[in-house]
Amino acid sequence: DAGETVHVALGDRAYDIRIGRGALDEAGASARALGARKVGVVTDANVARAHLPRVMESLKRAGIDASAVTVAPGEASKNLGTLGEVVDHLLAARIERGDLVLALGGGVVGDLAGFAAAVLRRGVRCLQAPTSLLAQVDSSVGGKTGVNSRHGKNLIGAFHQPSLVLADVDALDTLPEREFRAGYAEVAKYGLLGDEAFFAWLEGAHEGVFGGGPERIEAIAASCRAKAAIVARDELERGDRALLNLGHTFGHALEADVGYDGSRLVHGEGVAIGMAMAFRFSAALGLCAPDDAARVERHLAAVGLPTSAKAIPGGVSGADALLDHMRQDKKVEGGTLTFILARGVGHAFVARDVDPAKVLGFLEREL
Ligand code: NAD
Ligand code: ZN
Incomplete structure (x- = not known):
């Protein structure tokens, strides 16, 4: 310690x-x-x-x-x-x-x-x-x-x-338990976006992280190392730093859809759902194996995080409304949709110019 x-x-x-x-x-x-x-x-x-x-x-x-x-x-x-x-x-x-x-x-x-x-x-x-x-x-x-x-x-x-x-x-x-759990989504994010070994470690160590054992400091330090490395490479988000938005394009759309009502969805919960969606979308596009998406869902569910928009109390509006929110996100430039997709756990990449029709079809199947 x-x-x-x-x-x-x-x-x-x-x-x-x-x-x-x-x-x-x-x-x-x-x-x-x-x-x-x-x-x-x-x-x-x-x-x-x-x-x-x-x-x-x-x-x-x-x-x-x-x-x-x-x-x-x-x-x-x-x-x-x-x-x-x-x-x-x-x-x-x-x-x-x-x-x-x-x-x-x-x-x-x-x-x-x-x-x-x-x-x-x-x-x-x-x-x-x-x-x-x-x-x-x-x-x-x-x-x-x-x-x-x-x-x-x-x-x-x-x-x-x-x-x-x-x-x-x-x-x-x-810190209230729900807020801790929501923050954990961002911890898992670092494994999912670029460090399979860290994600595998979390799969075994999450009880210690939640319980306040020495694993907690280690998880926080590993997360800070990951963020520090990305920020040092790309301080102003001209490239790689966008990887930190894994799960956030979907997640922000969900947050906006519930009107940022924290009683229904806090940021980290939206990110958890968004990361599960990003992996399912990647699998649907043939970029990663369906098993990778299942592995992501399994770990998030193991710590009590939601993995589907269906879990949001009161539900969400619909595929069209979510797509509109994504178009309004400031990460959208010149009308093209940018997503962080994955070729596997620990292998995320920035996908520019994602076909809106494919996004819409995916969202319709998700809701
Ligand atoms: P928050 O600051 O609202 O904190 C969550 C809740 O926990 C609040 O009610 C707060 O009062 C309470 N709280 C915080 N620490 C506590 C403690 N130790 N004991 C008891 N209560 C405590 O929300 P958050 O989840 O920490 O942060 C979300 C914000 O962070 C969003 O506005 C988001 O946009 C922003 N954000 C910024 C960056 C960035 O790079 N600048 C990255 C991610 C998120
Ligand atoms: Zn976030």
């Missing part, structure tokens, strides 16, 4: 991801090591209740002048109005160029606070302290920040790499 450090090799913007037990207690020492005098913490009400006092104490112990702003939990806080409030708070707290914004929370807080840091005084440094599994393995790493628009998710944002990521695995103890 010693913890691990993963390095993100991005030249003069390189940074470390420190994964371990009690990492939040190092927030103060870390902020000091980065040379900050003041830290503006951004968090949400759930995370504040469980973890903010510990972080504020750590900052004070290190002699840092710290203040905190707490937003409402949930995706609805990723909007321009809340961004304005956060930025105003940081300005009132006199956070300056050499100081730090500390994002304490899940992916919502990470994206919002990261974007606030990107635009505050044209850019101050950000320390990401992810507290959800999804944020620890995905959103806190790689520098994508932003908020939603009424025209769609994540349409307003910036690339702003953090200066450090502190992933405290103990913080996951207070």
Whole structure:
């Protein structure tokens, strides 16, 4: 349980991801090591209740002048109005160029606070302290920040790499089980997209990952290594980074279809269904073996994740509506549909120009 450090090799913007037990207690020492005098913490009400006092104490112990702003939990806080409030708070707290914004929370807080840091005084440094599994393995790493628009998710944002990521695995103890499971979909994603050995390891180790054994740190570290490698190769998503969207074209369409109603479908659940669909679609196109798709379904089901749109409470609208959502996804360029498909477990690839008629036929059989 010693913890691990993963390095993100991005030249003069390189940074470390420190994964371990009690990492939040190092927030103060870390902020000091980065040379900050003041830290503006951004968090949400759930995370504040469980973890903010510990972080504020750590900052004070290190002699840092710290203040905190707490937003409402949930995706609805990723909007321009809340961004304005956060930025105003940081300005009132006199956070300056050499100081730090500390994002304490899940992916919502990470994206919002990261974007606030990107635009505050044209850019101050950000320390990401992810507290959800999804944020620890995905959103806190790689520098994508932003908020939603009424025209769609994540349409307003910036690339702003953090200066450090502190992933405290103990913080996951207070995360609701459903959120942990949803985050696990992104863990499995790294195996499915590029690392068959990791996926095979997860097939045997998932009980330890869920139970909080040493496998949990290992799974998080392996996920961060995978994401760090992809981000270092393709920071701005001109190519390979798109592989991280495995399961997301279908998943986002499902999320949009239920109106982002988290009581029916949270992001990771949509990704789980989307990954199962991507493998079934790949099998239907003759790209991978039907056994590969069955293997993906088996593992996701073993951890309690859904693998079919039929599992969504209340159901979804229909094949045409889902296809429309996919066309509106920002990954669609010039009207062509891009999917992440697979030639097998661990062998995903970017498929541009997928025939919409084939997608529609597949969706009709799925629903
Ligand atoms: P979230 O931030 O809403 O967190 C989920 C829920 O768990 C919230 O209610 C939150 O208050 C609560 N929570 C978080 N940590 C907790 C803890 N330790 N104890 C108790 N409660 C806790 O959602 P998420 O799933 O973490 O992130 C989803 C967001 O991440 C989406 O907005 C998505 O667009 C974004 N995202 C961004 C990237 C990226 O590269 N920037 C990648 C993937 C996802
Ligand atoms: Zn995702």
